[in-house]
Amino acid sequence: MTKSELIAELASANPHLLSRDVELIVSTIFDEITAALARGTRVELRGFGAFTVKRRDARTGRNPRTGEAVPVNEKAVPFFKAGKELRERVDRGGKSIHAPSRAERVLA
Amino acid sequence: MNTVTRAQLAETIYAQVGLSRNDSADLLETVLERMSRALEAGDSVKISGFGTFSVRQKGRRIGRNPKTGVEVPILPRRVLTFRPSQVLKAHVNGLAIPASDDE
Numbered sequence: 001m002t003k004s005e006l007i008a009e010l011a012s013a014n015p016h017l018l019s020r021d022v023e024l025i026v027s028t029i030f031d032e033i034t035a036a037l038a039r040g041t042r043v044e045l046r047g048f049g050a051f052t053v054k055r056r057d058a059r060t061g062r063n064p065r066t067g068e069a070v071p072v073n074e075k076a077v078p079f080f081k082a083g084k085e086l087r088e089r090v091d092r093g094g095k096s097i098h099a100p101s102r103a104e105r106v107l108a
Numbered sequence: 109m110n111t112v113t114r115a116q117l118a119e120t121i122y123a124q125v126g127l128s129r130n131d132s133a134d135l136l137e138t139v140l141e142r143m144s145r146a147l148e149a150g151d152s153v154k155i156s157g158f159g160t161f162s163v164r165q166k167g168r169r170i171g172r173n174p175k176t177g178v179e180v181p182i183l184p185r186r187v188l189t190f191r192p193s194q195v196l197k198a199h200v201n202g203l204a205i206p207a208s209d210d211e
Contacts, residue, residue, distance in 0.1 A: 001154070002154050003154070006139070010139065010142065021127070022135075025139070028125065033158070036112040044110040047140075067192050077197065078197060088190045
């Protein structure tokens with residue numbers, strides 16, 4: 001699914017909205033998450049997941065082609081951790097009936 | 109450091125799009141639900157300028173209970189990964205935003 005497919009799905013499910021507005025809504029959501037992360041603010045959407053920014057220390061990397069040592073500066077990396085509900089839904093995937101609990105999986 | 113939640117995102121939609129507060133919250137929920145369904149079906153969700161959510165199949169492996177040291181099989185499972193776009197990475201580093209999209 002792409003962003004435009006997502007917009008198309010939402011537009012057909014919400015015929016009372018202009019597709020221009022649906023597009024604006026979807027863009028607003030991702031722009032706001034981006035803006036929050038740019039400020040270093042975490043975004044938490046219960047059941048879906050949390051977006052955070054992780055710091056990576058400066059390190060000495062290597063040019064894989066030449067083997068030459070290259071300094072890599074400290075940087076920030078966006079990170080997403082799926083929420084419990086989404087994580088379980090994804091894992092369950094096609095097998096819809098019953099999600100084995102962690103204990104059941106360990107014992108299986 | 110505070111946290112942005114559904115409420116703030118819905119408020120932003122309300123302020124920017126002019127839908128009612130209720131509709132804004134509903135739409136946000138629908139967006140998350142549509143994305144979740146695609147991922148549940150094993151499809152990846154690619155949001156240009158933001159990043160790609162994809163589902164990875166992990167094989168069976170032997171794990172260990174860190175407390176007792178007892179070996180336990182970890183069954184095959186599907187996990188969700190998020191790969192941020194170059195644009196999002198640039199934003200969190202306060203860098204110039206790449207003109208071209210992702211990947």
